[in-house]
Amino acid sequence: MLEYILFVVGLIILVKGADFLVDGSSVLAKKLGVPTLIIGLTVVAFGTSMPELVVNVFAALEGSTGIAFGNIIGSNISNILLVLGIYCTYLSYKCS
Numbered sequence: 272m273l274e275y276i277l278f279v280v281g282l283i284i285l286v287k288g289a290d291f292l293v294d295g296s297s298v299l300a301k302k303l304g305v306p307t308l309i310i311g312l313t314v315v316a317f318g319t320s321m322p323e324l325v326v327n328v329f330a331a332l333e334g335s336t337g338i339a340f341g342n343i344i345g346s347n348i349s350n351i352l353l354v355l356g357i358y359c360t361y362l363s364y365k366c367s
Contacts, residue, residue, distance in 0.1 A: 288321075289318050289322065296310075296318065326342050
Protein backbone atom coordinates (compact mmCIF):
# COMPACT_ATOMS: atom_id res chain seq x y z
CA MET A 272 0.00 0.00 0.00
CA LEU A 273 2.86 2.35 0.84
CA GLU A 274 4.31 1.82 -2.65
CA TYR A 275 1.12 3.08 -4.26
CA ILE A 276 1.01 6.15 -2.06
CA LEU A 277 4.66 6.94 -2.81
CA PHE A 278 4.00 6.40 -6.53
CA VAL A 279 1.08 8.87 -6.52
CA VAL A 280 3.03 11.42 -4.47
CA GLY A 281 6.05 11.06 -6.77
CA LEU A 282 3.86 11.48 -9.84
CA ILE A 283 2.28 14.63 -8.43
CA ILE A 284 5.69 16.08 -7.57
CA LEU A 285 6.98 15.19 -11.04
CA VAL A 286 4.09 16.92 -12.81
CA LYS A 287 4.22 20.03 -10.62
CA GLY A 288 8.00 20.24 -10.92
CA ALA A 289 7.77 20.10 -14.72
CA ASP A 290 5.07 22.79 -14.61
CA PHE A 291 7.25 25.04 -12.45
CA LEU A 292 10.27 24.49 -14.69
CA VAL A 293 8.39 25.27 -17.91
CA ASP A 294 6.44 28.21 -16.46
CA GLY A 295 9.49 29.79 -14.84
CA SER A 296 11.63 29.33 -17.93
CA SER A 297 8.91 30.76 -20.15
CA VAL A 298 8.50 33.84 -17.98
CA LEU A 299 12.26 34.38 -17.88
CA ALA A 300 12.57 33.98 -21.63
CA LYS A 301 9.71 36.43 -22.25
CA LYS A 302 11.39 38.99 -19.97
CA LEU A 303 14.59 38.57 -21.97
CA GLY A 304 12.69 39.15 -25.23
CA VAL A 305 12.97 35.64 -26.65
CA PRO A 306 10.32 34.97 -29.35
CA THR A 307 7.50 32.62 -28.35
CA LEU A 308 8.38 30.14 -31.11
CA ILE A 309 11.88 29.71 -29.67
CA ILE A 310 10.41 29.34 -26.18
CA GLY A 311 8.07 26.65 -27.42
CA LEU A 312 10.78 24.75 -29.24
CA THR A 313 13.44 24.83 -26.54
CA VAL A 314 12.07 25.45 -23.06
CA VAL A 315 9.11 23.11 -23.36
CA ALA A 316 11.28 20.41 -24.95
CA PHE A 317 13.79 20.74 -22.12
CA GLY A 318 11.02 20.60 -19.52
CA THR A 319 9.57 17.42 -20.93
CA SER A 320 13.00 15.78 -21.20
CA MET A 321 14.07 16.62 -17.66
CA PRO A 322 12.42 13.56 -16.00
CA GLU A 323 14.28 11.25 -18.39
CA LEU A 324 17.54 13.01 -17.61
CA VAL A 325 16.99 12.60 -13.87
CA VAL A 326 16.20 8.89 -14.25
CA ASN A 327 19.30 8.36 -16.41
CA VAL A 328 21.57 10.22 -13.98
CA PHE A 329 20.34 8.20 -11.00
CA ALA A 330 20.61 4.95 -12.97
CA ALA A 331 24.15 5.79 -14.03
CA LEU A 332 25.16 6.67 -10.46
CA GLU A 333 23.81 3.33 -9.25
CA GLY A 334 25.55 1.45 -12.05
CA SER A 335 22.30 0.37 -13.71
CA THR A 336 23.30 0.99 -17.29
CA GLY A 337 20.47 -1.22 -18.56
CA ILE A 338 17.86 1.11 -17.10
CA ALA A 339 19.54 4.17 -18.58
CA PHE A 340 19.91 2.51 -21.98
CA GLY A 341 16.32 1.23 -21.96
CA ASN A 342 15.02 4.63 -20.96
CA ILE A 343 16.85 6.32 -23.83
CA ILE A 344 15.77 3.77 -26.44
CA GLY A 345 12.18 3.62 -25.19
CA SER A 346 11.87 7.38 -25.08
CA ASN A 347 13.18 7.78 -28.61
CA ILE A 348 10.88 5.07 -29.99
CA SER A 349 7.91 6.59 -28.17
CA ASN A 350 8.68 10.10 -29.41
CA ILE A 351 9.14 8.97 -33.02
CA LEU A 352 5.96 6.91 -33.06
CA LEU A 353 3.89 9.63 -31.39
CA VAL A 354 5.10 12.30 -33.80
CA LEU A 355 4.52 10.03 -36.81
CA GLY A 356 1.07 9.09 -35.53
CA ILE A 357 0.05 12.69 -35.00
CA TYR A 358 1.42 13.67 -38.41
CA CYS A 359 -0.38 10.82 -40.18
CA THR A 360 -3.61 11.75 -38.40
CA TYR A 361 -3.13 15.34 -39.55
CA LEU A 362 -2.53 14.18 -43.15
CA SER A 363 -5.63 11.98 -43.14
CA TYR A 364 -7.80 14.91 -42.04
CA LYS A 365 -6.14 17.23 -44.51
CA CYS A 366 -6.70 14.84 -47.44
CA SER A 367 -10.39 14.24 -46.70
